[in-house]
Amino acid sequence: MAEKPTLEMSRYCVPFTPFRGRLEEGSVCLVSTAAVHHESDPPFELDGDLTYRVIPGTARASELRVADAHYDHGCVDQDVNCVFPIDRLVELTREQRIGGITEKHFSLGFTQALRQLRDETLPHLVEEVRRTRPDAVLLTGG
Amino acid sequence: MTVQRLIEMIGIPTVLVTVEPEESAQARPPRALCPEGFVAGHTLGRPNDVALQQWIVMEALGLLLGAPAPGEVIRRSFLLPPGAAGEV
Numbered sequence: 021m022a023e024k025p026t027l028e029m030s031r032y033c034v035p036f037t038p039f040r041g042r043l044e045e046g047s048v049c050l051v052s053t054a055a056v057h058h059e060s061d062p063p064f065e066l067d068g069d070l071t072y073r074v075i076p077g078t079a080r081a082s083e084l085r086v087a088d089a090h091y092d093h094g095c096v097d098q099d100v101n102c103v104f105p106i107d108r109l110v111e112l113t114r115e116q117r118i119g120g121i122t123e124k125h126f127s128l129g130f131t132q133a134l135r136q137l138r139d140e141t142l143p144h145l146v147e148e149v150r151r152t153r154p155d156a157v158l159l160t161g162g
Numbered sequence: 163m164t165v166q167r168l169i170e171m172i173g174i175p176t177v178l179v180t181v182e183p184e185e186s187a188q189a190r191p192p193r194a195l196c197p198e199g200f201v202a203g204h205t206l207g208r209p210n211d212v213a214l215q216q217w218i219v220m221e222a223l224g225l226l227l228g229a230p231a232p233g234e235v236i237r238r239s240f241l242l243p244p245g246a247a248g249e250v
Contacts, residue, residue: 034190034232035167039175043223051165054205091202099209108206108215117220128165138164146168156226158219159166159178160205161186 039156043118046155050075050125051145053161054096054103055088057127063087064129070141074148075125081107090130103160122152166191177225179218181205183235194235195222207240214240 029035039046055064057073064071064087075084081100086093095102106125112118126145131137149157163186166176170192180186183196197218200207207214221238 029167029171031190034192035170036192036230036232037170037173037175038230039226043227046226048223051169053163053165093203095204095209101215102204102206102209105206105215105219108212108219111212112216112219118223134164138168142165142168145165146172149169149174150172154174156223157166157169157174157176158222159163159169159176161163161178161180161182161202 041155043156044116045119047120047122047153048109048118049122049149049152049154049157050104050106050109051149051157051159052104052125052127053129053159054091054127055086055129056084056100056104057087059083059085066130068131068133069129070131070133070137072126072128072141072145075104075106075127077106077121077123077125079106079125080110088130105158105160109158119155122154124148124152163189163191175226177222179205179222180235183237187233187235190233191235192232193225193230195225196235196237197221198237198239199241 066089084100086096101107109121113120170176178191178194181200206218
């Protein structure tokens with residue numbers, strides 16, 4: 021019997037999950053590639069890092085740091101919300117414009133090992149995102 | 163970005179905020195917003211500008227409710243019109 025063919029999503033195909041419900045009732049999770057980490061966690065390796073950091077939903081921007089050498093930090097050194105708007109999401113929750121934020125948020129660091137990232141790191145990260153049960157994920161770059 | 167597509171593939175709606183629209187469009191994002199005029203390092207707007215950052219976040223989340231445009235990066239300006247109160 022012929023070997024079972026492996027099907028892989030074409031890059032021309034775009035996955036799309038409709039958002040159901042209302043933003044005012046939805047829980048939002050932040051996922052960033054801006055190399056953000058909590059001050060109590062180890063920073064990312066600047067020349068390449070395949071790990072990710074979990075940022076608790078109770079953290080505020082003043083407790084977060086950026087460990088990166090690939091974009092200008094003039095703004096994030098003053099306000100991490102420029103790339104990781106966790107304080108803004110807390111305010112929007114308080115104003116009932118969104119339903120809330122998840123217990124965990126996530127950040128990746130810089131890497132050029134994109135295949136290894138996709139095959140080894142991202143499956144674990146995506147599974148952790150799933151476990152936080154967000155209604156939507158807001159992604160930010162650096 | 164690949165992580166966005168993977169999250170969407172497990173049934174969670176996503177929206178990306180990007181200041182590199184050409185690069186992001188190549189990755190065929192399910193939903194993406196480009197706030198025009200900002201660069202890497204302040205994707206969500208100027209530091210400590212709460213109103214502007216909230217505006218960009220809500221515009222991004224608003225794409226969850228709008229007409230689907232999978233694979234496209236929606237560009238929006240976040241400058242107030244000339245003469246408007248609080249012009250930036």
